[in-house]
Every structure is written in C-alpha cells, then in structure tokens.
Amino acid sequence: MSMKNPALTTVETRPVDPRLTLGLVCLAIFIGAVDLTVISAALPKVMIDLRLSLDTELNRASWAVSGYLLAYTVSMTFMGRLSDLFGRRMVYLICLVVFLIGSAWVAAAPNLTMLIIGRVIQAFGAGAMVPVSMALVGDLFPPGQRAAALGLIGAVDTAGWMVGHLYGGVLMRIFDDWRLLFWLNLPIGLVALALTWYALRQVPTPPRVGRFDWPGTLLLSASLVALNIGLAAGSELGATDFYGERLGPPPYAGPLVIVSLLLLALFVWVERRSDDPLIGLELFTHRHTAMACVINVMVGFGLAIAITNVPLYINTRLLLYHPTDSDILRIAAWDAGWMLSALTLTMAAAALPGGLLTGRFGARLPAMLGLGLAIIGYGLMAFWGPDATYLRMGLELALTGIGLGLVIAPVADTVIAAAGEDRRGAASALVIALRLVGMTVGVAILTLWGVHRQDELRRAGADNPLAVTEPARFLMEIAARVIGETFLFGAAACLVGLLAALVMREVSGRRT
Known part of the structure; x- marks a missing residue:
C-alpha cells in the first residue's frame, strides 16, 4: 500500500485558490511596507507631542525611520531561511503577529525610546513577510505563473513604502493624530491574519532539511x-561649521x-x-543568477535616484519661488507625494505584464525591455530644467516606472527558480536585500556627490548677474542642473543592468 507524502500535495488538490492567497499576503505586505515611510509625515507631530527639542533631539528621532529600515533589512536575511526549515504558514503568521504587536507598541509609546523599540519590533515582522511570501508563491504557483505573482509582490512592497509618506500625510491632514496611524494597523492586520490563516491552512509544512546557520x-x-x-x-552633509x-x-x-x-x-x-549555509553561494557561480543579482542592485540604485530627486526638485522650487508662504511645506509634500505616485503606480502596473512576459519568453527579454525604457526615462528627466511642468514630470516618471516595473518579476523569478525547493525562502530574501542595498548606496552617492557639486556651481556662478538680480532663479537653475546630472547616474545604473541582461543565459528558453 502506497503512502502519500503530504509535503507533495499538488496545488490543484487545494481548495483555496492560490490567487486568493496571493491577494491576502499582498495586503499584509502593503501594510508593513507603508509603515516604513508613514512615520516621516507624522514625525513633526510626534516630536511636539513627546516634547522633544527640534534642535537637540532630531537626530535621535530620525531613528524612528532608520531603525525601521535597518530591522526591516536584517529580518529578511534569516526569516526566509527559517520558513524553509519550519514552513511558510507558521513563519508568515508569526511575522504578521509580531508586526501587529509592534504597531500597538508604537501607538501606545509614552516616550521616544519606547517608540523606536516599537518601530524595530514592527520592522522585524514586516520585513520578514516579504521573502516568506515570495517563497510561498514559489511553492503554490507552477513555473509558468510564478513570475507574474512574484512581480506583483515586489511591486506591492515597493509601492507601499513609496506611498507611505503620502498616506501618512493624508491621515495627518484629516485627523492630526499620529497614534491613529498605527492603531489603524490593528483591525486591518487582524482581518488579514484571520483570512490568511484560513487560506494557508492546507499549505503543507515541508520536512526539515538541514539546520539554521x-x-x-x-x-x-x-x-x-x-x-x-x-x-x-x-x-549627512547639510550642516556648516562656525566659519560657514x-x-x-x-x-x-x-x-x-x-x-x-x-x-x-x-x-x-x-x-x-x-x-548548510544561510545563502547558497552557488547561485553566484551561474551566469544567469549572477547577472540577475547585478540587475537587482542597479534597479535599487536607480530607484533611489528617482525617489530622492523628485521631492528635492519640487521642494526646492516651491521654497525658492514662494519663500513667504507659511503653508508651502505642506503643499510641497502633497505635490511630491502625488508626483511620485506616477512612478510607483506604473511600477506596480508594469510588474504583472513583466511577469507574464517572463513566463512566456524567459527573463532576458522583459529585463532588457524594462531597462531600455528606464534609460530613456532617466535621460528625459535629466533635462527638466528649472521650469518643468508637472505634466511633463509625471509622464517621464511614468515611463521610468514602467521600465523598472517590467524588471521586477524576471529578476526575482531567475533567482528563486535557481534555488532548490528547500532554499526558496533564502533566495527570496536575497532578491529584496540586494535591491535595498542598491538603494542605500544610491542615496549615499547621490548626496555625497550632489552637495559638493552644488557648492561648486554656486562658487563658479558668483559673478553671474542673475545671482544678484534674480537669486531665486539662479539657485533653482543650479539645483535643476545638479538634479539633472544625478538622473544621469540613474541612467548609467540602468545601462549597467542592461549590459548584464544582455549576457544573461536563458535557462529554460521559451516557456508556455
């Protein structure tokens, strides 16, 4: 008499549609990603309510953002592997519970120290949900459908933390209560927890193979x-010393x-x-996976350029041209949030076609197409100048977003498909972590280069008559030039990614 291993149960025998499961895990991922940046809109109010000094405690308060990002990144490195060993369902649900505990902790925090601790707890749960969900998709979806699902998860995660400041700004404008931002996570998260527990109830727990590294x-x-x-x-290069x-x-x-x-x-x-390593280094010995990792870092680098430059451009222009308007900072934050949505929403929309193209033609074609469009988008944005209209900015950001969105699925599918079934969680963590590393490097290089470049142009233009007659126009021209040049850094990163895509070796050729 034959015995059926429950770990080998096929997707078709499960009563719950994997697409429903995908939608539920995306909801939780979006909530966690939004909380990465939602605090930025509420931080001024937090400092007032907790009676913190803007002069002496702003750097410490910034750990409410940076501490979340650190814990978010670190949790990815090992929680994916834990899901390989102990099962996706248990690890995913634990991560969601940890996130909800952290949300309640932040909402009830009596001081800044407790708030930062709560943010770290939140991030450990939120960051871990992403690679576990990607590995779960690898378990539930057949190869031909996996790339589209992975693209959707990547897009939801990226869109979440990129619209967080807009979401927070809207709620703060309506309710003016930063604690409410985190209390709202509880009812939404509890519903997601109950539905996900039901949807994943028959997902098999694989046998434990290996040990934790x-x-x-x-x-x-x-x-x-x-x-x-x-x-x-x-x-951090904005301050000056006593001598200027x-x-x-x-x-x-x-x-x-x-x-x-x-x-x-x-x-x-x-x-x-x-x-039994945490990450199988053999992934980097194969040309297709190594090139996919290079592309992933370059996409993160280029993405950081866009999400940093757009608010910088809008804030600089509005502050220089309307210096006496007491409401201009709020207007600038609002405009920057909506303008960035042209990038994020198109990224999310393009991720699914990118996955479908990957499932049909393999990873190389959509990766090359997406990176080519992104290069064009960054090239156009390099010529914004001091008076670019919002319509032009939105269209060119949308083109760039479509390009970057098309790349998400083929990169993730290439890395995860190369990993064995018992290593999907670790491989999924690698995909997201590399993108975050690219973003971190991108922001640092942009700031280090941009600040010195701006100072150089201001000194070089000291004799420019415009500096005396129209100083606001003079400074905006310098800012637009520096921002345009940094967009070329984004184009260069995408070009490196395109070259990597050109030398990728297609593993399985055309798929059905």
Missing part, C-alpha cells in the same frame, strides 16, 4: 547594519563601511565552508 546570519546582519549606518552617516564651511561626513562613516566589507568577506568565507 547562526554564524552566517550574525555576520551578514552585522555587515548590513554597518553598511547602512556608515552610508547613511556619510550622506560645509561639514564632511562624520569620522565613523568610512570605518563602518570598511568594517561592513570585511564582515561580508568573512561571511563568504564562512558560507563556503558551511555544510
């Missing part, structure tokens, strides 16, 4: 923490980046000698 986890987490703190510190000279990065920024690279090298050394 604690040394690799600690080394990789420490490397990411050092890299994020070092690069973030290196990009621009201050450089703090002295610990460079050493932390070096420590990060040393820890990464040690991680690779340990993983190569581990019987």
Whole structure:
C-alpha cells in the first residue's frame, strides 16, 4: 500500500485558490511596507507631542525611520531561511503577529525610546513577510505563473513604502493624530491574519532539511547594519561649521563601511565552508543568477535616484519661488507625494505584464525591455530644467516606472527558480536585500556627490548677474542642473543592468 507524502500535495488538490492567497499576503505586505515611510509625515507631530527639542533631539528621532529600515533589512536575511526549515504558514503568521504587536507598541509609546523599540519590533515582522511570501508563491504557483505573482509582490512592497509618506500625510491632514496611524494597523492586520490563516491552512509544512546557520546570519546582519549606518552617516552633509564651511561626513562613516566589507568577506568565507549555509553561494557561480543579482542592485540604485530627486526638485522650487508662504511645506509634500505616485503606480502596473512576459519568453527579454525604457526615462528627466511642468514630470516618471516595473518579476523569478525547493525562502530574501542595498548606496552617492557639486556651481556662478538680480532663479537653475546630472547616474545604473541582461543565459528558453 502506497503512502502519500503530504509535503507533495499538488496545488490543484487545494481548495483555496492560490490567487486568493496571493491577494491576502499582498495586503499584509502593503501594510508593513507603508509603515516604513508613514512615520516621516507624522514625525513633526510626534516630536511636539513627546516634547522633544527640534534642535537637540532630531537626530535621535530620525531613528524612528532608520531603525525601521535597518530591522526591516536584517529580518529578511534569516526569516526566509527559517520558513524553509519550519514552513511558510507558521513563519508568515508569526511575522504578521509580531508586526501587529509592534504597531500597538508604537501607538501606545509614552516616550521616544519606547517608540523606536516599537518601530524595530514592527520592522522585524514586516520585513520578514516579504521573502516568506515570495517563497510561498514559489511553492503554490507552477513555473509558468510564478513570475507574474512574484512581480506583483515586489511591486506591492515597493509601492507601499513609496506611498507611505503620502498616506501618512493624508491621515495627518484629516485627523492630526499620529497614534491613529498605527492603531489603524490593528483591525486591518487582524482581518488579514484571520483570512490568511484560513487560506494557508492546507499549505503543507515541508520536512526539515538541514539546520539554521547562526554564524552566517550574525555576520551578514552585522555587515548590513554597518553598511547602512556608515552610508547613511556619510550622506549627512547639510550642516556648516562656525566659519560657514560645509561639514564632511562624520569620522565613523568610512570605518563602518570598511568594517561592513570585511564582515561580508568573512561571511563568504564562512558560507563556503558551511555544510548548510544561510545563502547558497552557488547561485553566484551561474551566469544567469549572477547577472540577475547585478540587475537587482542597479534597479535599487536607480530607484533611489528617482525617489530622492523628485521631492528635492519640487521642494526646492516651491521654497525658492514662494519663500513667504507659511503653508508651502505642506503643499510641497502633497505635490511630491502625488508626483511620485506616477512612478510607483506604473511600477506596480508594469510588474504583472513583466511577469507574464517572463513566463512566456524567459527573463532576458522583459529585463532588457524594462531597462531600455528606464534609460530613456532617466535621460528625459535629466533635462527638466528649472521650469518643468508637472505634466511633463509625471509622464517621464511614468515611463521610468514602467521600465523598472517590467524588471521586477524576471529578476526575482531567475533567482528563486535557481534555488532548490528547500532554499526558496533564502533566495527570496536575497532578491529584496540586494535591491535595498542598491538603494542605500544610491542615496549615499547621490548626496555625497550632489552637495559638493552644488557648492561648486554656486562658487563658479558668483559673478553671474542673475545671482544678484534674480537669486531665486539662479539657485533653482543650479539645483535643476545638479538634479539633472544625478538622473544621469540613474541612467548609467540602468545601462549597467542592461549590459548584464544582455549576457544573461536563458535557462529554460521559451516557456508556455
């Protein structure tokens, strides 16, 4: 008499449509991603309510944002692997519960320290849900449909943290209560928890193969923490000293980046000698997966350029042209939020066609198409000038968003398909983590280069008559030039990604 292994139960025998499961996990992912940036809209009110000094405690308050990002990134490195060992359903539901506990903690926080702790708890749950969900898609969907589902998850995650500040701004404008932003997570999250528990009730728990790699986890987490703190510190170049000279990065920024690279090298050394590594380094020995990882980092880099430059351009122009308007900061935040939605919504919309193209033609074609469109978009945005209209900005951002969105699915599908069934969680974490690393590097390089470039142009234009007759116009021309040049950095990153896509080796050729 034959015995059927429950771990081999096919998708067709499950009563719950995997598309319903996908929709439910995307809801939870979106909530967690929104909370990455929602605090930015509420931070001024938080500081007032908690009686914090803007002069002396702003840097500490910024950890409500950066602490979330750090924990969000670190949790990805190991929770995907835990889902490989203990099952997607249990790990996913635990992550959602952790996020809800963190939300309640933040909403009830009596002081800044407790708020930051709550934000870290939130992030450990929210960040872990993304790779676990991607691995779950790999389990539930057949290869021909997997890429589209992965593209949707990537788009929802990206769109969530990119519209968080707009969502927070709208709620703060209506209710003027920052605690409500986090209390609202509870009813939405509890509904998502109940529905997801039902939808995943028959997802099999795979047999435990291997053990958890604690040394690799600690080394990789420490490397990411050092890299994020070092690069973030290196990009803080706005202040001047007593003599008006621009201050450089703090002295610990460079050493932390070096420590990060040393820890990464040690991680690779340990993983190569581990019987059960956290991340299978053999992924990087295959041309198609190695190139997919390069593309992923470049997409993150280019994305950071766009989401940093658009608010910078709009805020600079409105503040220079309307310096006496007391409401101009709120207007600028509103305009920047809606303008960025032209990028994020088109990214989300293009992710599904990118997945369908991947399922039909393989990864290389949609990756090349998307990166080509993104290069055109960044090239056009480099010529905005000081008077670009919102219509033009929106159309060119939409073109760039379509290009970046088309790339999400083929990159994720290539990496996850190359991993074994018992390694999908770890591979999914690698996909998201590399994109976040690209974004971190992009913001740091943009700031380091942009600040010095702006100072250089201002000194070079000191004799320009416009500096005396129309100083606002003079400064806006400089800002637009620097922003345009940094958009070329985004085009260059996409060009590197396009070259990587050209040398990708298609694994399975055309698929049905």
